[in-house]
Amino acid sequence: MKNIEQELKMRLDExxxxxxxxxxxxxxxxxxxxxxxxxxxxxxxMVRIRQKGRSFLLCCKRRLSENDGITVCDxxxxxxxxxxxxxxxxxxxxxxxxxxKLGLDLQDDFLYKGKxxxxxxxxxxxxxxxxxxxxxxxxxxxxxxxxxxxxxDSLVKLKACLLYNYxxxxxxxxxxxxxxxxxxxxxxx
Numbered sequence: 001m002k003n004i005e006q007e008l009k010m011r012l013d014e015x016x017x018x019x020x021x022x023x024x025x026x027x028x029x030x031x032x033x034x035x036x037x038x039x040x041x042x043x044x045x046m047v048r049i050r051q052k053g054r055s056f057l058l059c060c061k062r063r064l065s066e067n068d069g070i071t072v073c074d075x076x077x078x079x080x081x082x083x084x085x086x087x088x089x090x091x092x093x094x095x096x097x098x099x100x101k102l103g104l105d106l107q108d109d110f111l112y113k114g115k116x117x118x119x120x121x122x123x124x125x126x127x128x129x130x131x132x133x134x135x136x137x138x139x140x141x142x143x144x145x146x147x148x149x150x151x152x153d154s155l156v157k158l159k160a161c162l163l164y165n166y167x168x169x170x171x172x173x174x175x176x177x178x179x180x181x182x183x184x185x186x187x188x189x
Contacts, residue, residue: 004073005071005074007073007147008146008147009173010173016143017143024121026121026122027121028121031050031051032050034050035114035116038108039108040108047098056080056081056085058077058088058098076104077102078102093110093111094109095108095109114137116135118136118176120132120133128147128158129148130145131146137180145162
């Protein structure tokens with residue numbers, strides 16, 4: 001349920017994405033993030049339901065720190081049923097329910113705001129497990145690379161490896177949820 005996640009996120013252009021995708025033997029798999037928001041919640045907190053195939057995961061992430069593209073988050077998640085997911089999408093998430101399921105102390109209810117589809121290719125490159133994402137949301141397509149690792153020095157080494165071996169220049173990437181909500185706000189103006 002609780003997990004401290006440390007990961008590198010890199011923004012990619014389509015060319016860089018295509019170069020790295022050639023390193024994967026796996027076809028990208030669709031996962032859909034259904035995002036929820038509250039009027040009062042801090043921008044460093046994200047609530048979503050993630051669907052992969054027929055499985056659904058309720059998740060809340062709190063960003064604890066960020067330095068040079070490496071983010072540390074407190075991530076809490078639990079499996080939910082299709083019926084629960086449908087109800088939450090229709091009626092929203094009550095703070096009591098999300099607190100009970102994830103061991104949190106949130107004070108606000110959350111309403112469903114929209115979805116982001118990610119086509120994810122996960123593969124091993126040298127010592128790293130990379131997640132290569134093509135994201136589609138609100139008429140936007142973007143690309144990024146994510147790599148979770150417990151050692152910061154290894155993530156720094158990954159940046160150098162990508163530049164030296166593949167010509168992929170490090171560009172920090174904001175969280176998917178932040179990009180989604182920024183685009184949603186711009187569309188509502």
